[in-house]
Amino acid sequence: MKVYGDDPVEVKCRVISRGRGRGPLLVSDEPLSFLGGVDPSTGEVIDRKHPLHGRSMRGKVILIPGGKGSTVGSYVIYQMARNGTAPAAIICLNAEPIIATGAIMAGIPMVDRPSEDLLGVMEDSMEVEVDAEEGKIRF
Template structure:
């Protein structure tokens, strides 16, 4: 199955889908040295986002979150790609700086996707391909 979204950050990333049902704050919410979600009470707390296709509604928090995404990329712990329901500036800028492919507006609720499924995200075309 191929979903058509809006390309935000160019490039192609592939990995297992990791769905975060709540918005994510990267500043103090994700460790840039390990890729572990630290935000207390977040449904992904304790999970490693490294190499995943990270799907979440939108980002929240400080503009410094963009630099955390860049640091995750520099440290080898960035997600392979990002899918947002609706991109906002903090996450979009971080994805672009960190060269993390990103799309939004894929036409279905993120909750309809299955965590763990292999997914390829093309941030240039906006395509999200579910891999059997």
């Protein structure tokens, strides 16, 4: 892990869904399926095989490699936003259409292709800001 000291870090990335979101980080090195993997009424990961099982995304910034599964996952993300259980922002290493479409429909700030390997740098619970207007992640 790199050591940054007390100085804030800014990482460039590609904007997928515009907006700004801030919150504690929830990290997984495994892709996530929203359909059948996340309960939209609570925001909790319900896929028993996923490392985030039992954890809530509500109000958090999530960092995942990408998504997987059915295109209905886009609607699950939209439903989470309507239910108030959605993440504050999404960071994908490499976005795919399912999560990108869901984030856009739901108005959730989303970025991908960070200029640095964030899985090797960022840790659960650290405070993170996603600026999906300027294409920057700050922590």
